[in-house]
Each structure stands twice: as C-alpha cells, then as structure tokens.
Amino acid sequence: MGSYFEVLLFLLTGVIFVFVGLGVASLFRPALPSTPKQSIYECGMRPFGDTLGKFRVRYYVFALVFVVFDVEAVFLYPWAVVFREIGLVGFVEMLIFLGVLVIGLVYAWKKRVLQWS
Amino acid sequence: MEWNLVLPELIVTGTGLGVLLLDLFLTGGGRRAAGYTGLAGLAAALVAALRLMPAAGRGELAGPFWQGMVVGDQFAVLFKVLFLAVGLVVLMLAVDFVERRRMPAGEFTALILFAVLGMMLMAGSRDLIVIYLGLETTAVASYVLAGLLRDDVRSGEAAIKYFLTGALASAVILFGMSLVFGGLGSTGLPNASALAEALAGAGPSAAPAVPSPLLLAVGLVLLVAGFGFKVALVPFHFWAPDAYEGAPTPVTAFFSVGPKAAAFAAILRVFAPFLVMVPVSGVEGKALALLPSIFAVLAVLTMTVGNLVALVQRNIKRMLAYSSIAHAGYILVGLAVATPRGLAAVTYYLLAYAAMNLGAFAVVIWLNNHGTGDEVDDYVGLSQRAPLAAAALVVAFISLIGIPPTAGFFGKFYLFMAAVEANMAWLAVLMVVNTAISVGYYYAVVRNMYLQPAAEPGARAAGPVPATPLVGTALSVTLVAVLALGLLFEPLARLAGLACGGL
C-alpha cells in the first residue's frame, strides 16, 4: 500500500490548493455581480422546459440510428491497427462490411428517418 | 471449397439485403414480390446446402475454416438444411397473411431471412463468438418480427416480453461464455476427443491444457440457464405463451420451430463434448458429471408442467405454445441420457418436431386467413365446414401425440430406447405418462372439430375455406414430411448418429 501514499498526498494537496486559493482571493477581490457576469459561460445552452417534457418521437428514431452506426465504427479501429498485415483482403472485407452498413443507411434515408420535418 | 461451405449463408444474406432495398422501390400490389424473392433465395440456399451433403458425409468439410470460425461437418449441413426448409415453409405460410394484415412485406421477408442466417451460423461453428453472433442475429430479428403487427396491442406486448426475457437470457449466456472462455483458455470449443485429451492433461504434472475446469463447470451451468430461457424450459418458460399468443401467427410458427431448433443445435454443439466425455477425477470432474442430472431434472419439470398447463388452455396458439414447451422437455431426455445415441435421438426428434409443429400451425394460419378465430371453441364443427383442414390438423396432432406411423412416434421411440439403454428407464416411463396426458388437449380440439355440431349453422361458418396455392403447398410439404420422416426412420437415424458422432 506504500505506493498509494503519494497519491493520497497529491489528492490532499489538490483540495487544499483550491480552497486556499479561492478563500484568499475572496478576501481581496471586489464583489460586483451583474447579469452578463452571472450568465452561463461555455457550459452549453440555457436549459428550458423540465426534463420530463415530451420530445418528438422522430428524435428517438434519429438517435437510435446514430447509436447503431456510431458503435459499428468500433470495428474500424482494430482493423486500422493491423491494416498493413492483412493487406488487400482485409481492405475488401472492410468494404463489404461498410457496404452492408450503407444499405442500412439507404434504408433509413428512404424511410425518411433522416429528415427532421 | 471453403466458399462453397458458406454459400447458403451468403445467398441468404444477399437475398435479405436485396429484399430490403427492393422493397423501398415497390409500392402497392408489387409488395408480394418481396415474399417471392425471399422464397427464391431460400430455395437457392437450400439447393446449395443439399449439394454440400455428400462432401460433408465424406468428412471433407470437417476441417476448421477461417481459424475455426466455420465448420462444415455433417451436423452443420444437416441443421442448415433443416433451418432453410423451415424458413421456406414459414415464408410460404406468411405471404398471404402478411398481405391480409397489412404487415410490411419487405421487412418481414428480410427479417425471416436474417433470422435463418443466424440459425445457420449457430449450427455451423465451433467458436463461441460465432455462436453468440448467430444467436443474437436470430434473436434481434425475432424481437422485431413479434411486434410487426403495428396496430395490434397484443403484438407489441408479445414483442416487449420476448425482447426483455431474450435480452436477459443473452446476458446470462454471455456471462456463461465468458467463464467458459476463462476455463478453456480459448473461444474455440473442443470436440469430444480433443476435450478428453485436454482434461486428461490437466493433472498436476502435465501442462494444464484446460486452465480451470471449475470455471468451465460454473460457466456451463450458466449456459444451461441461458439456453433454458431461449428454448423455454420450465423454470424459464413464462415468457413463451405470451409471446406466442401475441405474435403474428406465422411468426409464432417460426418461433416454435426455428430459433428453438437452432438453440438446441447450439446446445448440442456446446454440451455434447462434456456429456459424452470420459469421466474425470476430482472436484471439477464431479461438477462436470452433474450436467446430465441437471438436464434430467429440467426434462421432467418441462414436460410435466408443459403438458399439464396445456390442458387448461382455451386459445389454440397458447395451447401449442405449452405443447412446444412439453416437446422441448422430451428433447431434453436425449441430453439427460448423455450417450451418443441420446444425442442422435435429439437430432432426429428436432427434424420430426419441425415438420409436425409447422403442419399444425399451417392449418391454424390457413383457417385464420379465412376469419376463423384462434380460440379452441372456434374450431367447433370444423369437419363439416373445412374437412380437409380438419383432417390435416388431425394428422399433425397424431404425430405430435406420437402415434405410429408418423415421425412423432419414431422420434419418441428413439428417445425412449436411448433412455432405456442408458439405464434411465424411469425417465422413459415419465415420458410415456406425459404422452398420455398430452392426448387430453390434442383430443379436445379433435372432439370440437368432429363430434360437436356447429352451434348455429352460419353463425361462425364463413362458408368453404379454399387454401391458396402457397399455404396449400406448405401444408402438403409438412404433412408429407411427417410421414416420410417416419418411413425413412432407419437412414435418418443413421445420419443423425453420424452427424452427432463428430461433435
């Protein structure tokens, strides 16, 4: 367990650094809040509505299609790593795999899943 | 040679994708074209699979191909032929139904094809990864098929129940597979002889060829539970009646035969080496030796509960669901006896069961297409209204009960003999008792059809019920198969024995 002592020390230092730094600063800085200052900065959109509100059903279908295609991309990574070894055969096989995915995409397209309105 | 081996799979995949694309450009009356294309693809794949038969028999395809991901032994080819035939018959039964109930024809056809593809992968590999992928291909397609009647609330309910239990079962199977992988040290499954060598070498002196037999044993027990869900064995069967009742009837016919037989094929692949192996000493050996007993307990529970609950069903799809649970129980007897003959009996029974159960469902679909309901009471007086349908249903039921000279009789007889030879006569006797119970619910339908006069003439009778060419052909094929499988018992049993010999 000895080797974990440094980690603990690091953790404590980090916590102390934040609190001491902010605490000392608050003693000296002026406090003049205004609306622009209090607005959310680089934290995404201002939320509206409550979380239990209804979404368009189309959104779910869109998201489901995205999830499937997104995850299929996981196969591209190991393929790319060993691409030199497997050569042309591997390339053709991946083309077939992607071809099957493209058929799925065409299907979704023709079924108007990709159109918002 | 290698590519010939997977030609059936390639044809089915290509047809499935083609149908999906084709359907996007078809409208209105052209919709039936999707079904016909699917039928053509399945027929072509069936021819390709049948052509593999001789080479597989000579053992030329047994070798591992593609790093052992694909094998082409007799077992694989035999089951591929069965699955393609099942797909063909189901699609023939479905085309009219799909059109009448306004189901999406292209999606239906493509999903049946993909499910058949998954089933073929399950039977045709010795590798856990491919077996899992086949299982999921079949399962995911099946979930959607169950819910394809989009305006029917029952269909949605069937789909959600089937999906939740199916996904849970998949997770349990996967956990079992992960432990088996840890225990064996590879995803490739050994055959019986390789396993015996590996376990013999697991002693203290030799290098352990099987890193951990204990993990293996625990993993196998989890696999029993997971596959138990998939084939609806008794403590894990609760989803089946609901899913079968709510799903569109051709899909129910498919579920009761296709994915079920495929799961049994996977069970044979995975468990056969451990069932027929030479006994191993030590704790691990004892744990592995428990497997047949587990199957025996499940067999007794499954056939007894299935048959007893079937007695009180009023809906014919639900009754057939419980009947199919009971038949899974009979099939388990072959696994419980744990001899090569028992495994061969399982294989033969699966062939017989597919033919006779599809025959029964063919009649239900035929009548349903003409407005007859799915309640047992709707079949009152059927012999006057539709004598041919009634007679066909009687033939299918005779086989399901197990009366000679039908395939059902020979299947039960084979299982019975295997149990007696393995000194498990008590199991054989329980099977006979259960068969006697099963007569009750099959006879109830026959009595309604023949002995009860139609309550009010014209009330439910919608006139004569002509069969369309497709449904008629499918029904004839299954009934001929029921009789032919019985008459060809000798050669088929030998084939089943050879197929299971390589497991």
Added chain:
Amino acid sequence: MIDVQYAVVLGVLLFGVGLFGALRSTNAVRILMCIELMLNAVNLNFVAFARMLPQGSAAGQVFAIFVMAVAAAEAAVGLAIILQVVRQRGVAHVDRINLLKG
C-alpha cells in the same frame, strides 16, 4: 499487475447487481439498463481472462468488441419496441402490460 481474481469478482458483483435490478424493476427502460450492466460485467470478464491467459488471447478482446456492437443494436431494437408499446398504451411498466394472461 492486478490478479485476475479481482477483475472476476468485480465482474460477478456487477453481474449480480444487474441481474437483481433486471428481475426487480418494473420499468422496461430500467430493465434494459440493468441488462446493459450485466453485459459490462461480461466484457470485464472477457478482457480480464484474455490478459490472464499465458499465451495471450486476442479472441477475448475481440469478443468484448462484438458484445458492445451487438448490445448497441439490441438496445436500439429494444427501445424502438418499448417506444411502440408506450405509444399504444402510454406506459412502460411491465406489470401494467398484461393484456395477455401470464
């Protein structure tokens, strides 16, 4: 180097939590989430065993990737089915989806 036992014990615990949740929940989406948890336990096992094996095994890691991809497809299909039932019934609670006796 952490022993494989720790990973497997964690896997078993995760699987247990998932199984318990899947059997106890009545909300279909929650059951699905619990099943995903079980699949994560499976992946952990595969990767741990793949690392433990003396000869090393790419198969374990490949299996984990396949499990992830298939789980995504399964979840997509499952959510679509749940969505359809919610549209028909207005609920996603399995104890209230009881039109079929059972």
